[in-house]
Amino acid sequence: MVAVCLGVPGRIIDTHTDRGTPMATVDFGGVTKDVCLAFAPEADVGQYVIIHAGFAITVLDEEAAHASLDLFEEIGIVEAIGQSGVEEA
């Protein structure tokens, strides 16, 4: 089934135009899709974009992604509790 909200980041592996509309081929971990870059014309090969209904709605800011992960690393002022964990996606 094709979901309304997909919203996972995919990596641009090629850009092209179709009838004047900027398009990209985006790789979602092995599955590729053609998506429209009309709202993210600055997006380039190698960058990650978030797609909804076949359109890139934002280019992922990789610096911000790493900043978040660094922040999470620094958190943890209390000893770990219990054995429960969150599973890999």
Add this chain to the structure above:
Amino acid sequence: MKYLSEFADPDLARKLLDEIAATVTRHWAIMEVCGGQTHSIIRHGIDQLLPEEVELIHGPGCPVCVTPAESIDRGVQIASKPNVIFCSFGDMLRVPGTSRDLFSVRAAGSDVRVVYSPLDAVTIAEDNPDKDVVFFAVGFETTAPANAMAVHQARERGITNFSALVSHVLVPPAIEAIVTSPDSRVDAFLAAGHVCSVMGTRQYEPIAEKYRVPIVVTGFEPLDVLDGIRRAVAQLEAGQATVENAYERAVQTDGNEMAQRMLDDVFDITDRQWRGIGEIPASGWRLTEKFRDFDAERRFDVLDLEVAESTTCRSGEVLQGLIKPSECPEFGVTCTPRHPLGATMVSGEGACAAYYRYRRSGDVAATGG
């Protein structure tokens, strides 16, 4: 996959959980607005890992779930007409209308097609000039730019046999409706990250201020959700109520301005019915006068509808966070994803479907995916 597995790291998740546990001193109810977040929370068992003071309430942010029976009924009527090709996102097909869903219309021989992008519907219209092609434009602010672009392109390309049945919904008015409801127990909101990727974060500032409620813009992976909760709890404990962005890699304060310009051109604000909730003022989009020729409701005579929503299904209460899916007596008994009684069981993002898929009953430990 990059930016997915990193944001599901179990060690970092534990750090965030510890931080939340160290901060919290009393009970707080936090609503995650978006169905994608609900799905992530249930799938990873985040609600069960949190300290017991922190209660997560599932919100109305599943576009499939809130599309009212009235809109489905209109779609069913239009799709049943001769010479129509009705195009929809796949997960709308099994959403119950008053008496039928779109899937049964297709089974009865009508041309109902599933599209991935609304632009595909425009192309279908171009390839079938002797047919009337109708696109079912549903969703929140995330899918709206794509749907707006489809209508815009149809006009630019002079495709006159294309129209859109528009049933768009907006998040901020829904948050406001929940926060002002006398039954509301919500202390803080996790706002839907991708909605903010499009619209920015400013729309939420007046709400946070007026109702003294923290609003944290939050992503969808486990660490994103935990960080959103961490920040919400920190604000609540400190007596603050501001808009905070916990999803900076995908959300900028101003949002996507190109998309917003397109939305302004194509859509106007309108009152909208929400399934199980009722009408929320100024909570939807409809086509502007400029695009009236592309409005399927004007193009087709949709007869007066006798709309009735299920009386057994309690999805309205589920969508407002008043009950958990497992508190519905039909849950897992007469209502399953194969035989859904309500939209919250149809959609993969619906709270009922998430509970069924990952938990089956209210209290069994999460199995993960």
